[in-house]
Amino acid sequence: MTDGPAQQYPPPGAPPPADPLPPATYPPGPFPAPGTAPGPPPGPQPGPGPAGWAPYPSAPGPRPAPGLLLGAAHKPGALPLRPLNLGNIYDAAFRIIRFNPKATVGAAVLVTAVAMVIPIVVTLVLTLTVGIAVDASGELDPDASTADALGLLAAYGSLLVSLVVAQVGVVFVTGMVAHVTRAAAVGRRLGLGEAWAATRGKRWRLIGLTTLLYLAFLVLLVAYVLLWVVVVVAVGGEPLPVVAWGVITVPAFIALCCWLWIRFYYLPVPALMLEPIGVFEAIGRGWALTSRQFWRTFGIALLTVLIVQFAGGLLTFPVSIAGNIAAIAAPEYATLLLIVTQAVALVIQNAFVAPFLAAVTSVQYVDLRMRKEAFDVELMREAGIVPA
Known part of the structure; x- marks a missing residue:
């Protein structure tokens, strides 16, 4: 892949570098530094990015003006290209979601909503045909017939199936967000289709990795x-x-469980998505990156989980209350109302929880690579930044 033309800018009065680094492509949007030039200056076409990284499409747009490149040298995108603290990690996660909404929130909402259609349709058909005799709490009426009992079992069984399908979809969203994070680190924005295309060749491995970890x-x-x-x-x-x-x-x-979560479960997904490795190599990469970084990684991960669970509960609480009130008001439709309520609540929760957790995890992966492997230098080279 080739990006748009760009030009290296040496400091004023200095001769041009003998071996310029590959220039960056800055898409229109929030990441380029303010005061960018109105159009790209002429220059050579850049080559492909560093080995091991999938190429991303680049949108045409303005490049930094000569006097601004060095001022924004360490933050061409959503996060500073240096070891990050907690504030940097959360700020980067919010910026990634804010400026790539379709590939983060949109993807999570889409996969969850599609999965939740299954129990809603099944319960609606059962309610309008055989009926489901339940009380306002959703429990089976003691005087209900066998058909009612089977209908209730089918309704909640379909809900369980849809929860599994939604979780599989969230796994793919996590892989997409890893690519979105990597692109945002160098000032590029990925849409929903671009992020999905970036996972090509790794989707079955991602399912295999997730299945292996859950079975373990x-x-x-x-x-x-x-x-x-x-x-x-x-x-x-x-x-x-x-x-x-x-x-x-x-x-x-x-x-x-906490130790295994960080050492084996936490970082393999972004490693699998962003490096040319397989399932077991990804687990090994997670182990290597968290070596001597356990407590810091664990603290940020645990705090993030607590935050998103609390926020998700606040977001879904009004929906749950409304569903319970509606079930009391219309007991003959109690099961349908409760299923719809749970589906809507899950869509709302995943719209916030899944993208933010995935973004924080991916940013921590980038941070640990910058700390251990000088990955910031590689990202600077890809962004077209000449270190001072």
Whole structure:
């Protein structure tokens, strides 16, 4: 891929560099420095980006004027090209979402809404045909027939299926946001179609990686539950040893899950998306990048999860209240109203939670690479910045 023509600008009075770095393409929008020149100056066509990175389409637009390049040398896009602090990471995540809304919020809303159509249609058909006899809380009426019970089972079963489908869609959104973050770091903006196209060749690997990680956690959880069963049987159900076992092992199990989350689960997705590696190599990259950076990475990740869960709860609380009130007012449609309410609440929650979590994770991936591998120099080279 080739970007639009651009030109290197040496400091005033200095001779031009003998081996200029590849210039950047600055799309119209928020990332270029203010006061840009009205049009691109003539210059050579740049070559492809650094090895291992997928090329991104570049929109034509103004380039920085000669006197402004060095002033914005360390922030050509959404984040400073240097090791980041917490404020930089959150600011970059918000900027990425704000200036790439279709590829972040739009993608999350789209996949969740499509998935939630399934239970709404199934429940609507069942309600208008066989009927579903439930009370206002959504529980089956004791006097309901077998058909009503099967209808309720089908309605909530379809909701469970749609939740799985929505989660798969969110996995793809996470991969897209990784590409959006990488492009935003060098001052480029990706639309929904461009971000989706950037995941080509890695989609099945992404599904495989996610499935592997979920299965590994499921095996760990089942093993811990079986240990509980063995202990309870071994002590004959005596309460004191069981309580002691719980006091010791529950905190230890939670700590183990947190450690595994950061070392194995947290960074493999952006690594898989943005590097020419496979599933197991991506897990290894996550391990290597979080080495000697566990507590800092864990603190930012945990704080982010707490923030998005609290904010998501605030956003969906009015919808849940409205759904419960509507179910009480129209009990014959209680199941349909509750399903619709949960679908709308999930769409609203994912519109905020999924893009922000994915953006923060991807920015942390870039930050750790800048800290450990001088990745900021590589990004500067791609952005066309000549280090002073």
